Amino acid sequence: MTALEIAVQDPAGAENARAGGADRVELCSALGATGGLTPTLASVEATVATGVEVHALVRTRPGGFVYTAGEIAVMAADIVHLVSAGAAGVVVGALHDDGSIDRGATAVLIAAARQSGDVQVTFHRALDAAADPVDALRVLGGLGVDRVLTSGGARTAYEGRAVLSALVAADTGVQVMAGGGVRPGDIGALVALGVDAVHLSAKALVDDPGSSGPGGGSAAGLETTDPALVAAARRALR
Incomplete structure (x- = not known):
């Protein structure tokens, strides 16, 4: 059965994801x-x-996925701590400036995860910035990555269906998880491609109970995980 992964930002979101039927967060x-x-x-x-299975994103800064040796060292150290804190998986990604997989950096991050046991490794949407996603998938399979999270390089996974289909057809042994702007109504079409999992944030905005002031950022509200959207996604998978 196609797995359902929900992106969350806190334990409350994880509780909502679990209540809605998510397999992991x-x-x-x-x-x-x-x-x-x-x-x-x-x-x-x-x-x-x-009680939900937790995969922790490892990304030190926003922006692109070309990292210095120092940044990779910090992320590798983060992975060790995150796994010690109970993460069942980590979500990583690193590229060269030509859009190819940074094999050395990715290998370092995988080694940091696996030194503590059978920890799952997902290569995140850095794949959507890769020059050749199918070739990148083959490289990642050789490195020992368990799965990739990708929209097929498009704005949304639904729009990236052709690339997602090619990734599935490549049959590399790496799981393909469709993510990026996924709505419950898109899930049937994505599952039909043969993806192993779908990923969505299922988020809603709620009013901020306090003022952010001049130093609190410009968010218009607080993001929360909507259990109704998670449940709708679960129903679509059934």
Whole structure:
């Protein structure tokens, strides 16, 4: 059965995802503002305590996916701590400036994850910036990545169906998880491609109970995981 992964930012979101029928969550911080950054250790521990399977995003900054050796070293150290905090998987990605997979950096991140046991590794939407996603998928299979998260390089996974289909057809042994602007109504078409999982944030905005002031950012509201959207996604998978 196609798995359902929900991107969440806190334990409350994980509770909502679990209640709606998610198989696992990707935990990150600053999702809407940045596309997601590494969560805190305390948030990982508290999210693991909800009982849902937690995969932690590892990304030190917003922007592109070409990293310095120093940035990779920090992310590798983060991975060790995140796994120790209970993460069952990590979500990583690194490219060269020509759009090819940074094999050396990716291998370092995988090694950091696997030194603590059978930890799953997902290569995130850096794949959508790859010059040749099918070739990149083959490289990632050789490196030992378990799955990729991708919209097929398009604005949404639904719009990227042709590339997603090619990734599935490549039959590399790497799971293909469709994500990026996914709505419950899109899920049937994505499942028909043969993807192994679908990924969505299922988020809603709620009023901020306090003023952000001049130093709190410009968010119009607080993002929360909507259990009704998660449940709708679960029904679409059935």
